[in-house]
Amino acid sequence: xxxxxxxxxxxxxAVMVFSLAACSGSGSSETGSESGAQESASAEETKxxxxxxxEQGAGETSGDxxxxxxxxVVIHTTTDFLCAKYKAYSDYLGxxxxxxxxxxxxxxxxxxxxxxxxxxxxxxxxxGIITTNFSGTAVLQGLKICEENQVYLAVGWSQIxxxxxxxxxxxxxxxxxxxxxxxxxGYEIITSxxxxxxxxxxxxxxxxxxxxxxxxxxxxxxxxxDHPEVTKAGEYRGLEFTKAVEDxxxxxxxxxxxxxxxxxxxxxxxxxxSAGREGQVKIAFCDFSENCQQSFDDGETVCAIGGQYADLVxxxxxxxxxxxxxxxxxxxxxxxxxxxxxxxxFADYMEYLHDDGxxxxxxxxxxxLIKSKNSSVTSEDLLEMGAxxxxxxxxxxxxx
Amino acid sequence: xxxxxxxxxxxxxxxxxxxxxLFFVCSRGSFGKPASLIMNLKQTLAPTLISYAxxxxxxxxRMDLSAGAVVMLSAMLGAKMVYLxxxxxxxxxxxxxxxxxxxxxxxxxxxxxxxxxxIVTALGxxxxxxxxxNLASISWVTAISGEIxxxxxxxxxxxxxxxxxxxxxxxxxxxxFGYHVRACASSQQIAKNAGVSTKxxxxxxxxxSSVFLGTAALLKISIQGSIDTPMYMSSTNIxxxxxxxxxxxxxxxxxxxxxxxxxxxxxxxxxLTTGLLSLGISASLQxxxxxxxxxxxxxxxxxxxxxxxxxxxxxxxxxxxxxEL
Numbered sequence: 001x002x003x004x005x006x007x008x009x010x011x012x013x014a015v016m017v018f019s020l021a022a023c024s025g026s027g028s029s030e031t032g033s034e035s036g037a038q039e040s041a042s043a044e045e046t047k048x049x050x051x052x053x054x055e056q057g058a059g060e061t062s063g064d065x066x067x068x069x070x071x072x073v074v075i076h077t078t079t080d081f082l083c084a085k086y087k088a089y090s091d092y093l094g095x096x097x098x099x100x101x102x103x104x105x106x107x108x109x110x111x112x113x114x115x116x117x118x119x120x121x122x123x124x125x126x127x128g129i130i131t132t133n134f135s136g137t138a139v140l141q142g143l144k145i146c147e148e149n150q151v152y153l154a155v156g157w158s159q160i161x162x163x164x165x166x167x168x169x170x171x172x173x174x175x176x177x178x179x180x181x182x183x184x185x186g187y188e189i190i191t192s193x194x195x196x197x198x199x200x201x202x203x204x205x206x207x208x209x210x211x212x213x214x215x216x217x218x219x220x221x222x223x224x225x226d227h228p229e230v231t232k233a234g235e236y237r238g239l240e241f242t243k244a245v246e247d248x249x250x251x252x253x254x255x256x257x258x259x260x261x262x263x264x265x266x267x268x269x270x271x272x273x274s275a276g277r278e279g280q281v282k283i284a285f286c287d288f289s290e291n292c293q294q295s296f297d298d299g300e301t302v303c304a305i306g307g308q309y310a311d312l313v314x315x316x317x318x319x320x321x322x323x324x325x326x327x328x329x330x331x332x333x334x335x336x337x338x339x340x341x342x343x344x345x346f347a348d349y350m351e352y353l354h355d356d357g358x359x360x361x362x363x364x365x366x367x368x369l370i371k372s373k374n375s376s377v378t379s380e381d382l383l384e385m386g387a388x389x390x391x392x393x394x395x396x397x398x399x400x
Numbered sequence: 401x402x403x404x405x406x407x408x409x410x411x412x413x414x415x416x417x418x419x420x421x422l423f424f425v426c427s428r429g430s431f432g433k434p435a436s437l438i439m440n441l442k443q444t445l446a447p448t449l450i451s452y453a454x455x456x457x458x459x460x461x462r463m464d465l466s467a468g469a470v471v472m473l474s475a476m477l478g479a480k481m482v483y484l485x486x487x488x489x490x491x492x493x494x495x496x497x498x499x500x501x502x503x504x505x506x507x508x509x510x511x512x513x514x515x516x517x518x519i520v521t522a523l524g525x526x527x528x529x530x531x532x533x534n535l536a537s538i539s540w541v542t543a544i545s546g547e548i549x550x551x552x553x554x555x556x557x558x559x560x561x562x563x564x565x566x567x568x569x570x571x572x573x574x575x576x577f578g579y580h581v582r583a584c585a586s587s588q589q590i591a592k593n594a595g596v597s598t599k600x601x602x603x604x605x606x607x608x609s610s611v612f613l614g615t616a617a618l619l620k621i622s623i624q625g626s627i628d629t630p631m632y633m634s635s636t637n638i639x640x641x642x643x644x645x646x647x648x649x650x651x652x653x654x655x656x657x658x659x660x661x662x663x664x665x666x667x668x669x670x671x672l673t674t675g676l677l678s679l680g681i682s683a684s685l686q687x688x689x690x691x692x693x694x695x696x697x698x699x700x701x702x703x704x705x706x707x708x709x710x711x712x713x714x715x716x717x718x719x720x721x722x723x724e725l
Contacts, residue, residue, distance in 0.1 A: 080539030234677050239634055242624040250439035251674035252430055266543040270625020274552060275439050291545070
């Protein structure tokens, strides 16, 4: 009996250690021809593999399995609406340009988690790294690790903090990045609710610390300031969003709008129904999801903001040119959000930008951004692309 | 006897009524409308079941910190099955409750076999379950909607709660296991000397707890329509409020059954959150305000008898002095 207990104790310790390791991911790239399999497998099979397969956490890859370059991507998931498309886009680009992407799934957004991810990817021997949502001054530490390992670094979905910008740009291994107009998105969330007739709005945001969410929150607060005729029912910044919605609805039955910096339908719909306020409370939020179409059609959602998967192109192009030995000038590209305020607009987004095999920019268009294929390309072209990104622009370029 | 009961009922109700009136007055009537109270009642159901689940272990000085992770992982597994295979309501309910029973019992088995302090086992199990939740999640949140959330609506959620309340009431008050738990709560050593198998009782605490955690998971995801992916040990957030509910229940135990006290405690905590929101207190101050307010309530509840005794003693002394003069 004592032996069994000892064995069990050792097993539990091992599982705990393993679970900690799994939390911080591993990014091993030995396995996985998932991207190839994804195309041929049925949709259901693909979904199963994405959710349950070994690919999650360790060993997720996309692009060209035998590519000449290996780019690591630090990201929080690859299975939701946004990140699954991000990964699919990397697969599409990687196959064309001979790049293999190694995904490193992080469990949280703590600086140490990012630094550990960068260290592991460097140890694994990647040529470049794209870190999504990498905020604050920890970028400098991440860059130091990259310098030591001679690995290029690009940042996606986040702007470099102004206080360290000069130091970051001085590094030979920082190639640039891209970010969305999060402040404007936050502002738009509130004004669209006001335009829809809401007069008492609850504001909900992700806990402070992630630059993109902080800026969305600042934009929301500024909109409240600019519209004193509207009541702010209250503020919540944390991690228990559904409970926050429930609490708001229970505390004030005159709330007619909920503004949330992420995944509005998932967090708000059921609590609204549960409170018997269906049809009386409108929502506006960032991050598209599968449920947007239905929610727009039901009149529950008045504004959904998303389409950030296209952001990938910019760090990719900057990294690829640097790896080819012909880097573009360092630049952080502001990329437009796609703002949908009706079911028709969201249907257009799906048709021209998100459905399977449809991407914001095709490889023919991306070719023009690769110096070895177009010597006249400059960082200005990237800035123009980011500024013109919209449903209309895509329809103009790709529409029949 | 009847007057004592009415007195006790009043004493139990005085706390929620006080909290209600305080926020009703301070918010100038914006807090405390019937619809808000019904919403509060609904919000109280799942946390109360979690409190019941943790209650037996807590009484026996075992802190099961993995309870929140069991709830989140069970709900996550059910939601994932809906997402992957579009399963119906009945299999969904069975999967969530079944997962809760398996995961909760597993925690108990590990505690029994490892013979390390319960809090250490619970922390390890909590980390493992959180990691599994992370691996199973789709995004920050895994959501369900439509018919699958039927059990979260009135009257179904109330019926489920009533059944579980009755079940726990019987288990805790009228079974051998319930007596053993209360015996162990007083003193494990004396209970052991009296012939109670503390080991067996500990295992049954976890087993009974697992049924309630599974049901709480079902109610939680059905009412909220989503379950968050735990990170930074966030699953423990769920149980801290439930533990406070137990403490309020223990404080009220002298006036009512512990189960009713726990329910009242959880209801007060929910009113507290919505009340503070209705006063417009910013999110960053809400936790501080809740903490202070809760301390005041606990100080009052635990010391009111002493205050009453002090006052009656003083009265008696005065009367004695008067009589002597």
